[in-house]
Amino acid sequence: MNRFLVRKFSDVAFKPSKNIDWEGMAKLLVSDEARKEFATLRRAFDEVNHELSAKFSQEPEPIDWEYYRKGIGSKLVDMYKEAYDSVEIPKYVDKVTQEYKPKFDSLLVELKGAEQRSLKESERLEKEIADVQELKKKLTTMTADEYFEKHPELRQKFDDEIRNDYWGY
Secondary structure, rough: OOHHHHHHHHHOOOOOOOOHHHHHHOOOOHHHHHHHHHHHHHHHHHHHHHHHHHHOOOOOOOHHHHHHHHOOOOHHHHHHHHHHHHOOOOOOEEEOOHHHHHHHHHHHHHHHHHOOOOOOOHHHHHHHHHHHHHHHHHOOOHHHHHHHHOOOOHHHHHHHHHHHOOOOO
């Protein structure tokens, strides 16, 4: 994965806000397959979010008890009203967030550490790739002395083998 993509994606996705920066994350995607999967994820998230907000954000409409008293009779309606009023719906108390927030925060710290290690390794690998590509270009015209200038440890190894009369067999 591209080192910039890892850094940018974690910066965008884990902003300490209540809203998800979908556009910011979408800009970081490179392949068409990733864009397609991301669009599917966003659609599913929006559908679930809309459904939850539609179902649970509204208070139920109050019951018109007088309307039912006229049509059914007051004795039966009063019995239902008394039973309805006795029902207590508990309010949701969030006990999960406080339990998992420290774990999530520690994972974010771990992610940042992994990101830094990944960036350092990516830089090292990019430098190594550039060196190999340069060596590949010069290989046909390079002399042994030019090669040994870049790799003095190999010169030392070959010199030691020659001094010790070790020719590899």
